[in-house]
Amino acid sequence: MLSEVTSKEIYNKSIAQLGNASFLQSWEWGEFQESLGHKVFRFSYEESGSNYIYAQFIEQSIPNLGGKYFYCPYGPVGNFELLPKLVSEIQKQYSDYWFIRIEPTNQFPTIGQKTIRIQPAKTLVTNLSVAEEDLLKQMHNKTRYNIKVAQKHNVEVSVAVSQLQITEALNLITSTSLRQGFADHPKSYYDKLVSNQNLNSKIYTATWQDKLLSSAIMIDYIGTRTYLFGGSSSENKNLMAPYALHWQAIKDAKSAGLTRYDWWGIETSTGKQPGFVRFKLSWGGTEVQYPPAQDIPNRPVHYFVYKILRKLNRLF
Template sequence: PAEWDAAALAQRAHLLQTWEWGALKQNFGWRVERIAWRDAANLYAGAQILYRALAPGLTVAYIPRGPFGAAETLVPFLTALVRHVRARGAFLLKLEPDWQRDDPRAQNLRAIRARPTFETIQPSATIELDLTADLETILARMKAKWRYNIRLSEKKDVVVRVGAAAALPAFYELLRVTGARDHFAIHSLAYYRAAWELLAARDRARLFIAEYAQQPLAMIFVTAFADQALYLYGASGNAERNRMPNHALHWAAIQWAKTRGCARYDLWGIPETAAEPGETENLPTSLYQFKHGFGGATIHYTGAWDLVFNPVKYRLYQLARKIRQNKIGA
């Protein structure tokens, strides 16, 4: 684990390519492999691959925010990677690299016959704050209302503190409220506890708690790896929302991330259309507006790429996904 994460750290890989993230997924239904392009002294490229059997004889392979490595090693590495995954019996290899749109490395994916797809798993766009400036500049880049709300939360006696494992049940209860209010599915408490235990053990996670009168109003689960801090999960109740606990939480997390030496604070996902001219007013929620108010830059990723090994099974897979989505929509 230490050698893998050291290589991922040196290559500025994403959190989802760390050993701990793979261990988390392995505890919840995925089989994990880590393969590398290396010599005796150095690891030049790597990929953490997650496998899941959707049905007997129907296994998908997935690389979240990977592979990672030097551009000049990607072509031979990807060729070996394809042979490896095909030999494992997967009908599909889905890749979602940690590359921005129009990254020239995407041509290496075309070279292995992978094709872009709209069926993404990770966010296809996000907002990222530049933490290399001083705190005053970071604050000045925010919208005036956001600076006001940060100050207002303090005036309204909101206190932000760092929580430990004992706070996870309260975090989960707030998350259940958030999921019901904002109409999204959540994992089990066991999943978030496992994520905390694995990441906190390597000092890569913090649970920030915003309280009023010693009652938790909102919490965020933030990670740090390489030069990036990542707002991974957030939860808030319905009470005392006028005290702006979420603004206070992110300001505390930004300060922590900067102290850690992170150069970026990723707000973890916005709708892909959010930065298109004239479309922000059509978003169904205030998600984009809230994140955009912190003054970051909109980042568009290269998206998901599918390499199909068995076209018949792939069509069955797409049909099953469409049926499932229609049922959810109904």
């Protein structure tokens, strides 16, 4: 039976029992999306008590067409065999939504049309359950060297606490995105993200002689620390501040009992490996490839029009 989950406690407890759910399916991430103006729906479909599937959907509008669709980032989670029933019930009860988009992290049955993922299709995960010396061994030798360079120059790493530190760190992330040509979010997005007290986020900073050289936003959720956004100064690159930052973030996560460090995306649309991808890969770990995203049309004619216009927009 399909139910809309309205209890934060019940939802989080059920998601946690599934073990490796993404923070994108957490109640807290839904609250953050609501602060951005999105409607959020949390559904469960259960059979015989312990057999269930959960999904957090974020309502997305379709520009210029007046339509809307359900988007489930890195979900649903739970018993994949229940996916067809979950979707079928949602389609019946929410017929005004043009389609449902899911981005599973596990292999779910194909019940829709494959589409491009919004979230990373491939990532790198470092196992934190091994000893520190083993973490160092799996790195590229240049990465180990750069960590030592940063330590030699007394690059200091800390978690931003004051509002001034947070503002400077976010400004660096925003300016780095603009400089590298992939400005995905305005600064207000980052402001709301880190100001959400319910999200277990941290801003790491690396400084040298009181000068901010690198910053990164991390989110901890169910045993995993995820490196979500980062920025680095175009000055003093020889000090290797990002290496000091991530090495400290990894050690802190390990000390806190976390078991995974997710580098959040190592694949680009061009197939090439830009500098930030090579940087991530140099730390070693396991590459994880996620299944394709799926669109399940609810209004086939409207969805057909949407697909045509989306293709035209890409051409121009």
